[in-house]
Amino acid sequence: MSSQPEKISKVTINTLGEMKARGEKIACLTAYDVSFAQLLDKAGVDVVLVGDSLGMVIQGLDSTIPVTMDEMIYHGKVVSRGLERALLILDMPFMSDASTQQAVENAGRFMKQCGANMVKLEGSADQRELVETLTRLGIPVCAHLGLQPQRVHKLGGYKVQGRDAASADKMLNDARVLEQAGADLLLLECVPASLAKKITEQANIPVIGIGAGRQTDGQVLVLYDILGISAGHVPKFSKNYMQQVSSIQQAVKQYVDEVKAVKFPADEHTFN
Ligand code: KIV
Numbered sequence: 001m002s003s004q005p006e007k008i009s010k011v012t013i014n015t016l017g018e019m020k021a022r023g024e025k026i027a028c029l030t031a032y033d034v035s036f037a038q039l040l041d042k043a044g045v046d047v048v049l050v051g052d053s054l055g056m057v058i059q060g061l062d063s064t065i066p067v068t069m070d071e072m073i074y075h076g077k078v079v080s081r082g083l084e085r086a087l088l089i090l091d092m093p094f095m096s097d098a099s100t101q102q103a104v105e106n107a108g109r110f111m112k113q114c115g116a117n118m119v120k121l122e123g124s125a126d127q128r129e130l131v132e133t134l135t136r137l138g139i140p141v142c143a144h145l146g147l148q149p150q151r152v153h154k155l156g157g158y159k160v161q162g163r164d165a166a167s168a169d170k171m172l173n174d175a176r177v178l179e180q181a182g183a184d185l186l187l188l189e190c191v192p193a194s195l196a197k198k199i200t201e202q203a204n205i206p207v208i209g210i211g212a213g214r215q216t217d218g219q220v221l222v223l224y225d226i227l228g229i230s231a232g233h234v235p236k237f238s239k240n241y242m243q244q245v246s247s248i249q250q251a252v253k254q255y256v257d258e259v260k261a262v263k264f265p266a267d268e269h270t271f272n
Pocket residue numbers: 030049050051052053054091187189210220221222
């Protein structure tokens with residue numbers, strides 16, 4: 001009997017919804033090139049994000065603000081070539097969604113030129129119409145709430161968001177409005193665990209966290225942080241998995257296993 005190669009089933013937005021429904025955690029990591037994309041895909045990472053964090057970890061910039069559409073397109077294309085199973089999200093860089101027309105053109109480039117499965121934008125309830133338009137055009141959206149690195153100057157630094165009642169209520173409302181507008185995924189960055197839990201319980205769509213405690217539906221980290229090779233400050237919410245193992249493959253697999261087993265993030269990676 002000839003053995004057929006096992007068919008890999010691609011992760012879709014439906015898969016992520018089903019994972020939320022059955023309580024299976026979603027493991028997400030960033031990638032910026034084809035070799036790491038292949039490695040992550042084989043290690044069982046469910047979602048690969050080409051984040052504009054590439055400005056900091058690839059380009060040596062001190063923020064994500066200068067990252068351009070053409071740079072995102074370049075990295076999106078090469079990462080896409082490495083993925084068979086994982087869902088691919090591309091970050092809309094600063095100002096690429098300044099108007100609905102710009103956002104439609106740029107998100108369309110990600111879908112057509114890079115084979116993106118979803119675009120991520122740093123959002124709020126103000127972007128309701130934009131998310132409705134992208135949804136109407138068949139472009140899945142991940143809305144990034146909490147600490148929004150592209151707004152670092154307006155926020156006055158990289159700080160935990162949603163600590164007081166007014167900003168917590170605003171974030172709950174932003175999440176509700178963007179879900180109603182058609183967002184398929186929420187991402188919460190640097191949010192107290194109790195608020196992230198509330199948003200996750202309120203949402204019918206999956207919620208991925210980074211520095212948002214372990215009760216979100218999944219976790220995301222910057223790849224180079226978990227490999228211990230990011231220069232400069234490593235955030236409290238991250239973990240260097242190379243300290244436990246002897247290969248990059250094992251480190252990524254360990255991260256996936258810990259996310260699935262709800263062992264990561266631990267209390268030390270969490271904000272209250
Ligand atoms: O740009 C990025 O890598 C991100 C993650 C930190 C969530 O947005």
